[in-house]
Amino acid sequence: MLLMETIYTDLYKYDIVDSAEEFGTAWCGRSKSWFAVQKNMGGDLSVATAITLLNYTKVRRTLRILKRKQLGAILDDEINLLTAIIERLDDYLLQAHNIVEVAETDAMVRVAQYELAQL
Numbered sequence: 001m002l003l004m005e006t007i008y009t010d011l012y013k014y015d016i017v018d019s020a021e022e023f024g025t026a027w028c029g030r031s032k033s034w035f036a037v038q039k040n041m042g043g044d045l046s047v048a049t050a051i052t053l054l055n056y057t058k059v060r061r062t063l064r065i066l067k068r069k070q071l072g073a074i075l076d077d078e079i080n081l082l083t084a085i086i087e088r089l090d091d092y093l094l095q096a097h098n099i100v101e102v103a104e105t106d107a108m109v110r111v112a113q114y115e116l117a118q119l
Contacts, residue, residue: 002038002044006088027056029052061082
């Protein structure tokens with residue numbers, strides 16, 4: 001199974017994403033049909049898509065950690081899953097593309113600031 005499929009399946013099982021379209025657009029920054037096309041063609045994450053997904057996952061994990069202060073341990077499984085996804089993406093970028101570290105983008109920082117303001 002491709003890395004993108006594994007990540008999507010895990011997120012879907014935990015009810016973090018509702019559909020492949022949401023995963024493709026919100027999490028990966030691609031079109032609604034991106035996931036289906038990639039899956040059909042046997043493609044996986046490009047460097048740009050993996051970085052976008054990595055940054056978005058980092059933001060979501062940070063927000064869940066902050067929300068955990070209000071809700072308690074109920075979010076631990078989700079936080080652990082997001083942490084595991086970050087580790088898989090880091091490993092993928094290192095092993096497949098020799099990328100050691102990814103800087104957070106300004107767009108992801110703005111998303112995090114917006115989401116934090118909503119708490």
